[in-house]
Amino acid sequence: MTINICIPSYKRCGKVTTFDSLPPSYNKNIFLYVRREEYDDYLKAYSTLCAVVPLDNVFNIGMTRQAIINHQYPNKILMIDDDVSIHEHYIDTLGWLRPQKTVIDENQFYTLLTTIEELMLKGAAHGGLRPSVYSLNSMKGHKSYRPSQLPFLVNAYTFTNTWYDLSVIPKELFIFDKWVMFEDLAMWAQLVSRGYDSAKLGTFLTTSVFDGNHGGCWDTRTIHTINEQATSLHEMFPTYIYFKDAKGTLPTICNSSQQRLVPTPKKLNIKKHRTKMQSMYKYYTPLIDPNRG
Numbered sequence: 262m263t264i265n266i267c268i269p270s271y272k273r274c275g276k277v278t279t280f281d282s283l284p285p286s287y288n289k290n291i292f293l294y295v296r297r298e299e300y301d302d303y304l305k306a307y308s309t310l311c312a313v314v315p316l317d318n319v320f321n322i323g324m325t326r327q328a329i330i331n332h333q334y335p336n337k338i339l340m341i342d343d344d345v346s347i348h349e350h351y352i353d354t355l356g357w358l359r360p361q362k363t364v365i366d367e368n369q370f371y372t373l374l375t376t377i378e379e380l381m382l383k384g385a386a387h388g389g390l391r392p393s394v395y396s397l398n399s400m401k402g403h404k405s406y407r408p409s410q411l412p413f414l415v416n417a418y419t420f421t422n423t424w425y426d427l428s429v430i431p432k433e434l435f436i437f438d439k440w441v442m443f444e445d446l447a448m449w450a451q452l453v454s455r456g457y458d459s460a461k462l463g464t465f466l467t468t469s470v471f472d473g474n475h476g477g478c479w480d481t482r483t484i485h486t487i488n489e490q491a492t493s494l495h496e497m498f499p500t501y502i503y504f505k506d507a508k509g510t511l512p513t514i515c516n517s518s519q520q521r522l523v524p525t526p527k528k529l530n531i532k533k534h535r536t537k538m539q540s541m542y543k544y545y546t547p548l549i550d551p552n553r554g
Contacts, residue, residue, distance in 0.1 A: 262378045264424065265336050266291040268311070269325045270343035274302045278470055280310050282347035284367040293343075294329050326445075327438035330425070334432050339377065339424045344470040347373070347390065350463060360393040360466040373465050377424050380413065380460045386426045387452050388460035389419025393468045416453050417461040418526035421445045430457060442482060443490050443524055450498040450526070484521055491522035501527055 268279055270293060283291055291311035295303045300315035307313055314332065319325045329340060341347075348360030349369050365373065380388060423445065436451055437444045453459060494502050502524050 262337065262381075263290060264374050264377060265333060265338045266311075267294060267329050267333060267338050267340045268292070268343050269294045269322065269329060269340070270303065271296060271299070271322075271325070273343050274299060274306055277307065277343045279341050279343055279345055279347075280307070282345075282364045282370070283310075284370050285310070286367060287370070292329075292333075294325060294332075296325075321441045323437045323440040323442070323444040325437075327435060330427065330432065330435045330437065333427060335427045337378075337381065337424070337426050337428065339374075339422075341422050342467075342469065345422060345467045348393065348466050348468060350466055358391070358393075358463050358466065360468055365465065369465075376462065376464065380462070381424070381426045381429075384458050385413075385460035386429045386457045387419070387423060387449075388413070388462060389421070389423035390465050390467045391461050391463045392420050392422070393466040412464045413460040413462050416459050418446065418449050419459055419461045422467045423448075441486055441490060443494055446502065446524055446526065447494055447497070450494070450501040454498060454501060488522045491524040494524045503527060 266283060266287070268277065268291070270277055274295075277293070288309075288311055293303060293307055293311045293313045294316055295313060296319060297315045297317050300313065304313045316325060316328045319328055326340065329338070346364045347370075348363070349365055350358050351361055352358060377388070430452065434451060434455060434457075436447060440447050449459065
């Protein structure tokens with residue numbers, strides 16, 4: 262089984278950190294997707310590391326992701342952001358999943374691919390690598406707090422850095438291009454609502470550079486767009502997504518002190534939504550502290 266690595270990039274030529282986590286031995290299966298007007302610069306910078314693919318008539322990240330799906334269908338893919346690093350996990354003394362300080366090496370990379378392949382075969386048609394920021398749970402002091410030491414979570418929101426088994430999921434279910442932002446959340450709700458189970462992988466974590474307004478999707482993020490897209494998400498997927506108020510916003514999203522709406526995935530009913538993949542838990546035991554930092 263081959264999983265193609267697909268990296269969408271915009272205005273980050275020379276700053277793509279993701280290649281630091283990808284071994285040269287896999288270059289023929291790595292694809293960097295860029296807008297046509299930036300193609301020459303990206304080709305000069307990265308042609309020895311991957312195939313650079315120019316895209317026409319894409320104006321936001323949703324359209325870019327849809328174009329990747331169309332280009333790769335019906336392959337198996339892992340779509341990774343251009344500003345991340347990938348780390349194997351360790352568990353700290355408080356029970357939190359944490360990323361190791363160094364990025365994955367070649368052997369760890371192939372272990373990651375094998376893990377994704379196993380999850381696909383057991384029913385996870387889509388899923389994602391857990392962002393390391395999720396390890397820092399603000400509910401730590403709450404009486405119901407339990408540190409997550411499972412190697413993966415079923416049908417939990419997977420954020421970006423996601424895989425898709427395009428040999429299983431019909432192309433017409435992909436709606437990335439309907440969204441200017443929150444397109445990853447929309448696709449999670451779309452596929453889970455149609456019965457395609459997902460897995461959030463905890464054994465490999467991603468860390469983002471959070472580069473502010475230096476490229477990426479920053480130029481499409483305004484308070485108006487955020488609130489409009491959040492409301493639309495809730496209206497389309499009321500069973501799966503609600504939105505809550507938040508005062509202001511992060512400078513990395515947009516420079517504004519206005520109130521914004523935050524679309525939030527709902528905690529799904531276990532009996533209803535853990536279907537085929539419920540049996541997958543028997544293949545794994547909770548992670549133990551390997552004393553690696």
